[in-house]
Structures are given as structure tokens and as C-alpha cells.
Amino acid sequence: MTTTFAPNHPAVPVAGSGSPLARGGAGASHVTCYHCALPLDGAAALHAEIGGQSRDFCCAGCQAVAQTLHASGMGHVYDGPVAFAKPIEGERRTEAEAVWSTYDLPVMRERFVRVRADGSEELSLAISGMRCAACVWLIERALSRVPGVREATVNYATERARIVGDAGAVRLSTVFAAIADVGYEAWPDQPSARRTAEARERRSLLIRLGIAMLGMMQVMMYAWPVYLHGSDIPLSQTRLMQWASLVLTVPVVLISARPIFVNAWRQVRHAHVGMDVPVALGVGAAFVASVVATVFATNGGHGETYFDSVTMFVAFLLAARYLELRARQSAASGAEALVRQLPATCRRMNAASGALEIIPVATLQQGDCVEVRAGEVLPADGTIEHGATEIDESLLSGESVPRARDVGATVLAGSYNVVSAIRVRVTRVGAQTRLSAIVELLERALSDKPRMAELADRVAGRFVAVLLGWALLTAIAWWWIDPARVFAVTVAVLVVSCPCALSLATPSALAAAGGALARRGVLVTRGHAVEGLAAVTDVLLDKTGTLTEGRLRLLSIETFADMDAEHCLALACAMEQAENHPIAQSLRAATPHAMPLPTLTSTANVPGQGVHAMVEGKQMRVGTQSFAAAQYTGQPAASIRYGETPVEEVPPAAACTSVWLGRDGQPLARFTLADTPRADAPACLAALRAQGLRLHLVSGDAPETVHWWANRLGIDHAVGGVSPEDKRAYVRKLQAEGARVLAVGDGINDAPLLAQAQVSIAIGSGAPLAQAGADAILTEPRLLAISEAVSIGRRTLRVVRQNLGWAFAYNAISIPLATLGWLSPLAAGIGMSASSLLVALNAWRLSRAK
Incomplete structure (x- = not known):
């Protein structure tokens, strides 16, 4: 739902001023509606007694809304700032105001504020906490009071707001404060020239596609009666339908097909014949022939028209190109998706006073000292100067468990601080960070990635050259045989050989395959992905x-002592109750909900070590062995419980994480945790092996861990402890040996791997960049879809070959017949449409595949 505060309907309330002037109170220089603040014509205004005062309204709708609000106790919304949620205040407000003020700096305004053609400024915001349309109205009402704001639009569905204001008049900090006053949080949604251009391109293509679809449907309404009952329809009515078809086809040719003709002319000028050249030739020839036939028929001649074929071909072609455009655009934002992982601001320690100041990340310099609190993302590469914590680097290194980091340890931009606040001395900023290096590596891999051109594109140039030469020879020959039939025969040759079927052979099959894959949870984001899946020889996971x-x-x-396993688990769960660490989450998940938890006192967290607490006067600790069970000397365990996991499926110690529970330094229990395999992983790998594919396991985890998983899952080739660069090098080595590689991954560290492989699939729950750099996305947690995707890719390639074979066979038969004069232009048009329909139906079989 989108509303603005200049509506023309009372059902969409807007932000009117809360002053007496705006409500038509005493002393007002002009009268406005009490509810929506629109100017009123005094003679036409409605009046009602509300809240003990006489109020003016522009219509009965505004009057009814105002009366309803007052009757329900919500009349205070007209009297000043009001929040449906609790406003941001106190210490949190003070800290937020410091962050807001940084957005008023020029470097931040340049990043987030866009200057429009008329000189005004536009700001996009993301807003959290909206629950209904009333929230939209309230936020717009608050924004309307910000000095300098001309227009504000809040979209409830997307949780986005667009603000237009006078040049330099709107302070971003004031905007954030106004939204916070009514109980919502907002932050800039960074504008992007690329995204704007993509939206404009999509909108343009959709408009042209809509015109073509409407034209096709209307023209076909006139064409089918002529095809089925042409001899029974009076000539005058036939001519009327031809002229109506002409009028409907002109917008399709001049608007919908215009880019096709422009691109074809550009290709011819540069001596390059692409797919647009035969497409433009077919559309242009059929349209010109139809126009000539319509005009000559009006003057007493006789001719056939092919407007239905023209509109149908243009509509089908634009539909296929729209699918290709969406796929291409969704795959082109990898670098931007990764850069957006970084925060916009950070806390820097002032070298002179030692006080913390909030500054834009863009102004950070090497040598600065920044504070990063728990739950925040590191803004730059550096070393820890003070504090100890645990850092989640899964997006960069692929390591699944956060690692302890102490003074002197190196931390990377884009990593997540899990446990406690640390101070970091910045060593690399901007383009020098590890994050930027991965972005650069991704962009280079995307540019170097081999592109498999469509088979139709590879033959289009030769086909159109032969077609033009053949049509010219046909015209010369018939000029000598029968000059009266030159035009009809030449048009028949051009129409019957129109590369409709050739042009639709590949796009239609790819579109059908894309739909079949989507229903199986595989979203194709690049046009060549399906063809790539068909040629895969190796799968990297x-x-x-x-x-x-x-x-x-x-x-x-x-x-190890007198406490049984259940009590040890309950004690560890109670001590980790307030922690958000993955290990704490796993211990809580393993504890039955009905199990009573002991009472703790003096609980404290020691970053990088664990948690200690007092239980019945004794100090308990849970965490590392040195922290919780320093006096452990290798004594045997009293009991071992594996739950539902068979002993042979327990990973080696190097692949597990051990958590100790101790009492006064003596060990009570040791909890062993490990990663959880996906339930359908064995079935997926078995299906891939049955398809004759070689499997490779490449991971950033420890080599021993990777080899254990490979042996368990039956993967012959496994490599562990590799960096993103090593993963890419592994793929390049396979490609140098002639392999066609399918890569499957989920993290940012997998992005270069996914980009280097001939075809790639990203797990939909993984990092946005991995998805952006992949050729397809697994939208459902079902690994079997990977093997199904390979199978559909192979079937698609067979269908494409069948379609191309039919297209060439059709032309090989029909062109000689048209050349000999045995096919009229009407028969040629029917043959062209039938050929295209057959190709489309054959491709449609892919969407019905079991």
C-alpha cells in the first residue's frame, strides 16, 4: 500500500499540519480540512462538533474518519506528535542522535541523497516496525512537519519511504528524529544508479511487451475467422478486418519492435549480423507485405495479410527477452551486495581526548582506533588492541563456528563481533580490505568466465546471409519468368523463411526449463545456466x-563425577541461558523444555573462555577446558551418551567442538558438538554419481574434518583448509583438464568459486553475494533439486536441438516450394506461424516433465 500526503480521497489519510491555521481555527488566513488539511471552499465545507469544537471538513469521508478516531480515543493524533509505538528515548536516543548527525556530513549526503533534474533532493529510507496502514499515515504525518520536505511517500508493502525536499534544506538527522518520535526506526536505503537504470529498462520492456500482447490478442480475433471461414465472409467485412488489423499492428511495429530494428541497423552498420537482423527482416518483410496487400486490395486488387504473424512473433520474442533481462539483472549486483555488508558509521577513539566519536566509515584512515561492540560488523581490517571476543567470519572464511580473538589477533572487515566489545587498530581501509579483495576477485572471475553462446546465435549470421542472397536470386529469376509474380513470390520466400522458429527455438526451451526448475526450487538467474547444466562433468560442493x-x-x-548427564546438561543450559553464541544455542536446543534448570547467582561471561556462576555456594564454569576444567588429567569418563547418533557417524575430534563443565576446576562433563548433515545429502550425491558426474568437496574447514565428511558421504576428491583464491584455482585446474564444472556453495567466500565455474548454484539461505554471483539459486532446502537440475538441463539441450532441427528442416522444405511459386504468401504466413507454434509446444513439454 502506498500513500502520499497530498491525496484526493479521504480513505487515505494524510499528514496535515497540527496548527490552528491548518485546521481552520480562529485567525486562520484560509480554511483547511481538519482531517486531511486540503484547502476548503467555505461555501462547500462540512461542519461537525468534534472534541467540543466546531471542525471543518472537505467531505463526508474525512468527517467520518475524524469522528471515528475521536470516538475510539485516538483524537490526540490531531494535536501533535503521537506514536503508535514507544518512541526512541533515553540513552538509546542519545546514542542514536550521535549516529544521525553523521548523516548530515557532506560525505554521507553525497552517498545517500540524490539530486533530481529540477534541483530538488530525494532520499530513500528503509523503515522498520510498521504494522498497518495507520503506521503509514502516522509516519507521513511526521515527515510532513520536517522543514524543507515537499513530498513523502511511504510504501507499507516494501517498508520503504521516499522523501523529496528543497535543495540543501532537509537535514537527514531531523528526518530520522521525526520518525523516531513516533516510534519507528529508519536508515538510508542507498540509491544506486545501476538499480535505477535497471528499473527503467524493465519498465520500458514491460510497456512494449504489454502493447505487443494486446495487439496480438486483438489481431488474432480478426485473423481466425478469415482462416476458418474466409470464403463465407463478405469481401467488405474482410477488408474492414484487414484495416483494423493494420491499425492495431502499427503500434506493435513502431513501439514494441522499435529496439529490434534499431539494433539490427546498428549491427548491419558494423558489418555484424546478429539475431536482431533476421528478426527485423522477418517482421519488416511481413509487415510491409501486409500493408501493401491491404492498400492494393482497397484499390480493387487482391492480397493477403500477415498482421497476426507479426504481432504474435513480436509478443513471443519480447516475453522471452523479458525473462532473460530479469535473469541478467538479478545476477549483476554481486559487488554491490557485498559492499552493503559494511556499516555506514563506526565509533572512532579521538587520539587527543580518548573520547569516542561516531564518524562515517568512508572517513576511516589507517592507524585509527575504533570500538566495535557485540552484535556489530567490523568496518575495516585491523588488529585487536583491547578486549577479547569471538568473531564470526563465516561469510569470509567459510568457517562455521565463531573463533576466539584476543589482543593482537587480526580481524577482517565484514566479520561479525559475537561476544563483547573490542577496540581495533585499523590496518587496512576501503579498497585495501580483505572484503574488497574478494569483491575484486569476484568481478574478475565474472569477466573471465567462459560464455556459451546460443546455438541459434552462432548460425544466425550465415542463415540471414543465405536468406538474403536466395531472395535476391528468386526475384531475379521470376523477373525473367513472370514479372507479375515477382513481388508475391519474393515476399512468400521472405515470409516462409522468417527465422521465427529459429529465434524461438532456444529462448522458448530455456523459458520452459526455467519454469520447470523453479517449481523444483531452482531459480535460474542467467540464461546460459540451463545449457551449462547439460554439459556438466564435475560437481564441486x-x-x-x-x-x-x-x-x-x-x-x-x-x-567425570557424581553428577549425571541430564543434570550436567541442565546446569550448562542455565549458565548459557543469556548467551547468543552458536554453542549456547545448541546446548539450549538439546535441553528438554520440561527439564528444570538450577538457580544461579553471580553469573558472568569471560570473553573467549566461557561463563562462570555460583550454584549452591560452589563456583561452576562452562567453556574451554583451561577455563572450566583446568585440573583434568585424562581420567576416564563415567558414562558416554551419543543420543540417536551411531558411534560410527561421530566425526573425529578435529571435526568437533568440545565444551567443558567444571566445578572448582574439577571436570564434571564434556559436551561434544559437531555440524549437522543435511538429511538428503546422501541421496543427492548418489543421484549425481548415477548421472556419471565426478564429485569434489572443497571447504575452508580443517583438512581432517573435510576428509572425514568426504569419506562418510562417498566423495572421492576432497580438499580442506582452502581460501577463496584456492577454491577458484582448484576450479581453473579442472577446467584446464577439460572439465565442465558445476559449483555449489552458500557463503561469500564461495562467490569467486561460483563465478569461475561454468555453471553454479547457490544455496538460497546463504549469503546474498553468493546468490548474486551464481547462475542459479536453490530456493528450497532440498539438495536433490541439484541432480534434478542437471537432468532438466540435459533434456533441455535435447529439446533445443530438436527445435533447431525442425526449424532448419522446415526451411529446407518450405523455401524451395515458395521459390517455385507453389506457396502463396498466405500459405507462407500460415507455415511460419505453424512452425513457431510447433517449436513452442515442443519446448512446453519441458514444463510438464515429471
Whole structure:
């Protein structure tokens, strides 16, 4: 739902001023509606007694809304700022105001504010906390009071707001404060010239597609009666339908097909014959012949028209190109998706005073000291100067478990600080960071990636050259045989050989295959992905988040004292109750909900070590062995419980995470946790092997862990401890040996791997960049869809070959017949349409595949 605060309907309330002048109070220089603030004509205004005062309204709708609000106790919304949610205030407000003020700096305004052609400024915001249309009205009402704001539009469905204001008059901090006053949070939605251009291109193509579709439907209404009952329809009515078809086809040719003719002319000027040249030739020839036939028929001659074929071909072709455009655009935003992982601001320590100041990340310099609190993303590469914590680097390194980092440890931009606040001395900023290096690597891989051209594109140049030469020879020959038939025979040759079927052979099959894949949970984002799947010989898979769930599971509990496993688990769960660490989450998940938890006192977290607390006067600790069970000397465990996991399926120690529970330094229990395999991983790998594909497991985890998983899952080739660069090099080595590689991954660290492979699939729950750099996205957590995608790709390639074979066979038969004069232009048009229909129906079989 989108509303603005200049509506013309009372059902969409807007932000009117809360002052007496705006409500038509005493002393007003002009009268406005009490509800929507629109100017009123005094003679036409409605009046009602509301809240003990006489109010003026522009219509009965505004009057009814105002009366309803007052009757329900919500009349205070007209008296000033009001929040449907709790406003941001107190210490949180003070900290937020410091962040807001940074957005008024020139470097931030240039990043987030766009200057429009009329000199005004436009700002896009993302807003959280909206629950209904009333929230939209309230936010717009608050924004309307911000000085300098001309227009504000809030979209409830997308949770976005667009603000237009006078040049330099709107302070971003004031905008954020106004929204916070009514209980909502907002932050800039960074404008992008690329996204704007993509939206404009999509809109233009959709308009042209809509015109073509409407023209096709209307023209076919006139064409079918002539095809079925032409001899029974009076000549005058036939001519009327021809002229109506002409009028309807002109917009399709001049508007919908205009880019096709422009591109074809550009290709001819540069001595390059692409697919647009034969397409433009077919459309142009059929249209010109139809126009000539219509005009001559009006003057007493006789001719046939092909307006239905023209509109149908243009509509089908634009539909296929729209699908290709959406796929191309969704795959082109990889670098931007990754850069957006970084925060816009950070806390820098002032070298002189030692105080913290909030500054834009763009102004950070090497040597600065920044504070990064728990739950925040690191803004730059650096080393820890103070504090200890755990850093989640899964998006960069592929490691599934956060790692402890202490003073002197290196941390990377884009990593997530999990446990506690740290101070970091910046060593690399901007383009020098590890994050930017991965972006550059991705862009280079995308540009170097081999592109498999469509088979139709490879033959289009030769086909159109032969077609033009053949049509010219036909015209010369018939000039000597029968000059009166030159035009009709030449047009028949051009129409019957129109590359409709050739042009639709590949796009229609790819579109049908894309639909079949989407129903199986595989969203194709690049046009060549289906053809690439058909030629795959090797499959590379990441471990964490791909073959495994990427979350820890409790495998065993070993007890060393008088406390049994259940009580040890309850105690550890109670101590980790307030933590948000993946290990804490796993322990809580393994604890039955009905299990009573002990009472703790003096609970405290020691970053990088664990948690300690007092239980019945004794100090309990849970965490690392050195922290919780320093006096462990290798004594045997009293009991071992593996739950539902067979002993042979328990990973080696290097692939597991151990958490110790201790009492006064003595071990009580050891909890063993490990990653969780996806349930359908074995079935998926078995299906891929049955298709004759070689499987490779390449991961950033420890080599011992990777090899154990490979042996368990039956993967012959496995490599562990590799960086994103090493993954890409592994793919290039396989490609140098002639392999056609399908890569499957989920993290940002997999993006270069996905980009380098001939075809790639990203797990839909993974990082946005991995999805942006992939050729297809697995939208459902079902690995079997990967093997199904390979199968559909192979079937699609067979259908494409069948379509191309039919297209060439059709032309090989029909062109000689037309050349000999045995096919009229009407028969040629029917043959052309029938050929295209057959190709489309054959491709449609892919969408019905079981």
C-alpha cells in the first residue's frame, strides 16, 4: 500500500499540519480540512462538533474518519506528535542522535541523497516496525512537519519511504528524529544508479511487451475467422478486418519492435549480423507485405495479410527477452551486495581526548582506533588492541563456528563481533580490505568466465546471409519468368523463411526449463545456466551450509563425577541461558523444555573462555577446558551418551567442538558438538554419481574434518583448509583438464568459486553475494533439486536441438516450394506461424516433465 500526503480521497489519510491555521481555527488566513488539511471552499465545507469544537471538513469521508478516531480515543493524533509505538528515548536516543548527525556530513549526503533534474533532493529510507496502514499515515504525518520536505511517500508493502525536499534544506538527522518520535526506526536505503537504470529498462520492456500482447490478442480475433471461414465472409467485412488489423499492428511495429530494428541497423552498420537482423527482416518483410496487400486490395486488387504473424512473433520474442533481462539483472549486483555488508558509521577513539566519536566509515584512515561492540560488523581490517571476543567470519572464511580473538589477533572487515566489545587498530581501509579483495576477485572471475553462446546465435549470421542472397536470386529469376509474380513470390520466400522458429527455438526451451526448475526450487538467474547444466562433468560442493546445515548439534555427554548427564546438561543450559553464541544455542536446543534448570547467582561471561556462576555456594564454569576444567588429567569418563547418533557417524575430534563443565576446576562433563548433515545429502550425491558426474568437496574447514565428511558421504576428491583464491584455482585446474564444472556453495567466500565455474548454484539461505554471483539459486532446502537440475538441463539441450532441427528442416522444405511459386504468401504466413507454434509446444513439454 502506498500513500502520499497530498491525496484526493479521504480513505487515505494524510499528514496535515497540527496548527490552528491548518485546521481552520480562529485567525486562520484560509480554511483547511481538519482531517486531511486540503484547502476548503467555505461555501462547500462540512461542519461537525468534534472534541467540543466546531471542525471543518472537505467531505463526508474525512468527517467520518475524524469522528471515528475521536470516538475510539485516538483524537490526540490531531494535536501533535503521537506514536503508535514507544518512541526512541533515553540513552538509546542519545546514542542514536550521535549516529544521525553523521548523516548530515557532506560525505554521507553525497552517498545517500540524490539530486533530481529540477534541483530538488530525494532520499530513500528503509523503515522498520510498521504494522498497518495507520503506521503509514502516522509516519507521513511526521515527515510532513520536517522543514524543507515537499513530498513523502511511504510504501507499507516494501517498508520503504521516499522523501523529496528543497535543495540543501532537509537535514537527514531531523528526518530520522521525526520518525523516531513516533516510534519507528529508519536508515538510508542507498540509491544506486545501476538499480535505477535497471528499473527503467524493465519498465520500458514491460510497456512494449504489454502493447505487443494486446495487439496480438486483438489481431488474432480478426485473423481466425478469415482462416476458418474466409470464403463465407463478405469481401467488405474482410477488408474492414484487414484495416483494423493494420491499425492495431502499427503500434506493435513502431513501439514494441522499435529496439529490434534499431539494433539490427546498428549491427548491419558494423558489418555484424546478429539475431536482431533476421528478426527485423522477418517482421519488416511481413509487415510491409501486409500493408501493401491491404492498400492494393482497397484499390480493387487482391492480397493477403500477415498482421497476426507479426504481432504474435513480436509478443513471443519480447516475453522471452523479458525473462532473460530479469535473469541478467538479478545476477549483476554481486559487488554491490557485498559492499552493503559494511556499516555506514563506526565509533572512532579521538587520539587527543580518548573520547569516542561516531564518524562515517568512508572517513576511516589507517592507524585509527575504533570500538566495535557485540552484535556489530567490523568496518575495516585491523588488529585487536583491547578486549577479547569471538568473531564470526563465516561469510569470509567459510568457517562455521565463531573463533576466539584476543589482543593482537587480526580481524577482517565484514566479520561479525559475537561476544563483547573490542577496540581495533585499523590496518587496512576501503579498497585495501580483505572484503574488497574478494569483491575484486569476484568481478574478475565474472569477466573471465567462459560464455556459451546460443546455438541459434552462432548460425544466425550465415542463415540471414543465405536468406538474403536466395531472395535476391528468386526475384531475379521470376523477373525473367513472370514479372507479375515477382513481388508475391519474393515476399512468400521472405515470409516462409522468417527465422521465427529459429529465434524461438532456444529462448522458448530455456523459458520452459526455467519454469520447470523453479517449481523444483531452482531459480535460474542467467540464461546460459540451463545449457551449462547439460554439459556438466564435475560437481564441486562446499561443506558448511551446503552439505551440512551449518549449525552445531550435541553428539555426546561424558561425565567425570557424581553428577549425571541430564543434570550436567541442565546446569550448562542455565549458565548459557543469556548467551547468543552458536554453542549456547545448541546446548539450549538439546535441553528438554520440561527439564528444570538450577538457580544461579553471580553469573558472568569471560570473553573467549566461557561463563562462570555460583550454584549452591560452589563456583561452576562452562567453556574451554583451561577455563572450566583446568585440573583434568585424562581420567576416564563415567558414562558416554551419543543420543540417536551411531558411534560410527561421530566425526573425529578435529571435526568437533568440545565444551567443558567444571566445578572448582574439577571436570564434571564434556559436551561434544559437531555440524549437522543435511538429511538428503546422501541421496543427492548418489543421484549425481548415477548421472556419471565426478564429485569434489572443497571447504575452508580443517583438512581432517573435510576428509572425514568426504569419506562418510562417498566423495572421492576432497580438499580442506582452502581460501577463496584456492577454491577458484582448484576450479581453473579442472577446467584446464577439460572439465565442465558445476559449483555449489552458500557463503561469500564461495562467490569467486561460483563465478569461475561454468555453471553454479547457490544455496538460497546463504549469503546474498553468493546468490548474486551464481547462475542459479536453490530456493528450497532440498539438495536433490541439484541432480534434478542437471537432468532438466540435459533434456533441455535435447529439446533445443530438436527445435533447431525442425526449424532448419522446415526451411529446407518450405523455401524451395515458395521459390517455385507453389506457396502463396498466405500459405507462407500460415507455415511460419505453424512452425513457431510447433517449436513452442515442443519446448512446453519441458514444463510438464515429471
